[in-house]
Amino acid sequence: MAVTLDHLVVAAGSLEEGAEYVGDFLGVALSPGGKHPQMGTHNRLLRLGARRYLEVLALDPEAPPPQHPRWFGLEEPWVQARLRERPCLLHWVARTEDIHASVAASPVALGEVREAYRGHLHWQISLPADGKLREGGLVPSLIQWGAAHPTDSLPPSGCELLELVGFYPHPEAVRAVLVGLGAEPELGLEPGPEPRLEARIRTPSGIRVLR
Incomplete structure (x- = not known):
């Protein structure tokens, strides 16, 4: 069962810092998001086309810490070290219509x-x-939405995701996982010294590469 790119995750040390960084870099204002009480995080959003968006995600200082690890590796030391430098494109999430079948079909847990x-x-x-x-964020998390999708209520931003590229020391290892998930067309892969993502985004002032 094929899966489709749903959204990009830009992590930040604080929501204000992340929203300002992305807004300044792309030249647009982000839309309000909300809180995730079960994870102790909150976000801001930006539409990137039809049923595609970007979320700026950060720990919510007003929320009690959950009794389990937060999503997307936010508490990992290497992630926190990167966020002390600046917000970063950390991860991507792929949409499926049958998440249980897609998870069962994945070559990695x-x-x-x-x-x-x-x-x-x-x-x-x-x-x-x-x-x-998984694989430094290059293997996507999978999501299945209920009746509503965030882009249903997000205003047009003038931004469009053109391409998502992942860099990895052994890209064939990531490619094998993407093939098993049916997600290979969604992420370009190139050799690189460490795992990282780049998103080419068309903005009102030209193409920007978000890392």
Whole structure:
């Protein structure tokens, strides 16, 4: 069962810092998001086309820490070290119409399927028990939305995601996982000394490469 790129995750040390960084870099204002009480995080959003968006995600200082690891490796030391330098494009999330079947078909363990919510939005998402990213964030988390999708209420931003590229010391290892997930067309892969993502985004002032 093929999966489709749903959204990009830009992590930040604080939500204000992340929203300012992305807004200045792309030359647009982000839309309000909300809080994720089950994970102790909050976000801001930016539409990147039809059923595609970017979220700036950060720990919510007003929320009590959850009794389990937060999603997307936010508490990993290497992630926190990167965020002390600046916000970064950390991860991507792929949409599926049958998350249980997609998780079962994955060549690597993606964790359990958990329920999540924010306001009127409800979804199921794959989360490793240890909270760690797979292959440095290049293997996507999987998501299945309920009746509503965030882009249903996001205003046009004038931005469009053109391409997502991942760099990895052994890109063929990541490619094999993407093929098993049916996600290979969604992420270009190139050799690189360490795992990282780049997104080419068309903005009102030209093409920008977000890292």
